[in-house]
Amino acid sequence: MRHYLSQISKRQEGIALVLSVLVLSNLLMITFIVTDVILRIGKTSREIGESEAAYFAAETAIEQAVYKIEKERDGSEIGTAVPPDIGFLNDFKATWRRYLSPINTTPIICVDDNNVSYIYTTVADVSDPLKGGNKSCLYTATAGNITKGNPLKVKLRGTKSFEINFNVAVPASLNFYPPSIDIDWPNSTPGRVIVLSAAGQESVDTMTSPSILKVPSSGQFGATPNYRVRVLNNGFSDVTYDIGPHNSSPGNIMPVGIEIVGKGYFNNQKERIIVVDKKSWKIY
Incomplete structure (x- = not known):
């Protein structure tokens, strides 16, 4: 009897030992899992913080560049793709890097009388009564850069006007502006083309009847031009004007906007990119 009870006691001790080992194993497993989760959360939180710092750097670079361009009309120190302008928080x-480049193409954009913009897919849409037919439009005959052979076409509804600016200084090494442009007013409708200084206080040139006006009439735009071109349709019928580089030499391309790229980094690893496009024209 005693022998039998002794065997039962030993079995119970063995079972208790096994249970203890299982409990300890589970506790260790839970500890490892919790530790791994904490480490992962810590790593993720750090990475989020680094990403936010990189994004903030890119955002700072863009905000400063936009201010320089919009308020001071000066992008000469913003940099080019090679080399970019570099700064830090x-x-x-x-840290951040930033640069600007010309926008030399345009989609087919039409603007209604309430200044609401629409983008269409084909040139035929410009004259479609259900699409651009009752709107002022901006487009090129073929997709691609704005050149002498592929000028910017500006269709203005009666009493509407168009303005394009060539008045932001850019890095001297950047091929941005063509030497000069032509404004071709082909129809015998009432209107005017006015060339102003950037401040709008000085009339540089005017055209009061259909013709071709070269801007500037002498000299070149260079990297620091100071011109605003305004086209007015004083009639009641649609008029389409062609605006493009004066000559067809390679590299003579007319911009219709400025692209600003800001890249933010944290420890030169985390990269965040912000791109802002600023158009140089408006229809009103």
Whole structure:
């Protein structure tokens, strides 16, 4: 009897030992899992913080560049793709690079009388009564850069006007502006083409009847032009004007906007990119 009870006791001790081992194993497993989760959360939180710092650096670069262009009309120190302008935030770990480039193409954009813009897919849409037929439009005959052979076409409804600016200084090494442009007013309808200084206080040139006006009439735009071109349709019928480079030499391309790229980094690893496009024209 005692022998039998002794065997039962030993079995119970064995079972208790096995249970203890299982409990300890589970506790260790839970500890490892919790530790791994904490490490992963910590790593993820750090990565989010680094990404936010990189994004903030890119955002800072863009905001400063936009201010320089919109308020001071000066992008000469913003940089080019090679080399870009480089800066940093206060902690030096977050850095940024920024540069600008010309926007030399345009989609088919039409603007209604309420200044609401529409984008269409084919040139035929410009004259479609259900699409661009009752709107002022901006487009090129073929997709691609705006050149002498593929000028910017501006269809203005009666009493509407168009303005395009060539008044932002750019890096001297950047091929941005053509030497000069032509404004071709082909129809015998009432109107005017006015060339102003950037401040709008000085009339540089005017055209009061259909013709071709070269801007500037002498000299070249260079990297620091100071011109605003305004086209007015004083009639009641649609008029389409052609605006493009004066000559067809390679590289003579007319911009219709500025693209600003800001890249933010944290420890030169986390990269965040912000791109802002600023158009140089308006229809009103």
